[in-house]
Amino acid sequence: MLEQRGMTGKQLAARIGISETQMSLFRSGKVRGVRFTTLSAMCAALECRPGDLLDYDFAEADLPKGDGA
Template identity: 40%
Template sequence: MPIIVNVDVMMARRKMSLTELSERVGITLANLSVLKTGKAKAIRFSTLEAICKVLECQPGDILEFVAE
């Protein structure tokens, strides 16, 4: 898949666990895990916005396009 999700990289930089991010963003651990592993087919802008607020980053820090 040409879109790479770097949530785990940003979490590591902020020294934040998956559980903490899940609680602060307001989404389930299961849904956050699907996003983190790159298995998600879509993400709502409201979810992306919440993740960016909590991790203090830009959407481009989380999502990356890599040509196949």
């Protein structure tokens, strides 16, 4: 998405107010979570939707443990 917008990760990080390290971790898929405000800011700056930035592969460990009640 950055390439499509002619922007670098460093430029996006500066524009939305996060560190370059956080941007690098997000881009590499090494973050365990992202705040909705950060995701919203990324989408606004890149003129995209969250699904354009995120992907998900099913993992059984993501399901809650227990009886579900």
